[in-house]
Amino acid sequence: MAIEFLIASNVLLWLTLIGCVVALFGITRQVGILHERSAPLGAMITDHGPDIGDAAPKFEVVDYFGKAHRIGGPQPQETLLMFTAPTCPICDKLLPIIKSVSRDENINVFLVSDGQPEDHARFLKSHDLGDIPYIVSAEVGMRFQVGKIPYGVVIDSHGKIRAKGLTNTREHLESLVEGARSGHHSLQDYMKKTGISSIHSNGNGFHAEH
Known part of the structure; x- marks a missing residue:
């Protein structure tokens, strides 16, 4: 029993x-x-670091492979700074989109990273960045006061910051670049200017409410 x-x-x-x-x-x-x-449709801006419309901090940097670059100030074209880390899984997923933006959008793209040397070596061994410079610099991230990654900053050809925000998805990254060119610096800015109170998914796409 x-x-x-x-x-x-x-x-x-x-x-x-x-x-x-x-x-x-x-x-x-x-x-x-x-x-x-x-999830937001566009890159979500934070309240830290140089503001949109401000002159971007200027840097003379050397990439991982020893090539000199200049960030900030007048440039022939726009610049997209993508703050990443070699151990960031979301950054890995975004890398093909970042490469596509660099190739198709007529914009200079820099990957700015920080971390341990062995992590960078491992990352670059397993990822082909093409012509995208890989900058290892804690100073650049500190000057822009980047607290979370992946984070993008768009700088126009005059050296002014035109858009910035967290870029966790393809939509975030694309909205960052398009927003900078259309005058909407962020999803929040777009909602404010158009009088939209919220944006949400209804299962068949996104719906805006005024």
Whole structure:
């Protein structure tokens, strides 16, 4: 009788454990869906660092491979600074989009990173950046007061900051570049100028509410 009771209790415990795992999986999936639907369409600006319209800090830098570059000041074309890290998984996912922007948008792109030398070596060994300079500099990030990555800053040909913000997705990065060119510096700026109170997903696209 005791053995039968022990077997029954073990079976019940296993069923309870399996039920908890299934419930946890369902909750995790719903959280992911909610995150996607509530995510902003554009790069979200922060209140730190040089403001939009300010002259960007100027730097004379040398990239990872020893080539000299100038950041800030008058340039032949726009500049996109992408602040990343060699151990950032979101940055890895964005890298193909960053390379596409560099190739197709007539804009100079710099990857600005910080971290341990071995991490940079490992990152560059496994990623082909093409012509994109890879800058290892804590100073550049500190001057722009970048607190979270991946973070993008668009600087126009006159050396003025035109857009900046967190860029966690393709939409964020594309909105950063297009926003700088259209005069909308951020998603918040667009919503303010157009009188939109919120933007959300309805499952078939995005819907704006005034």
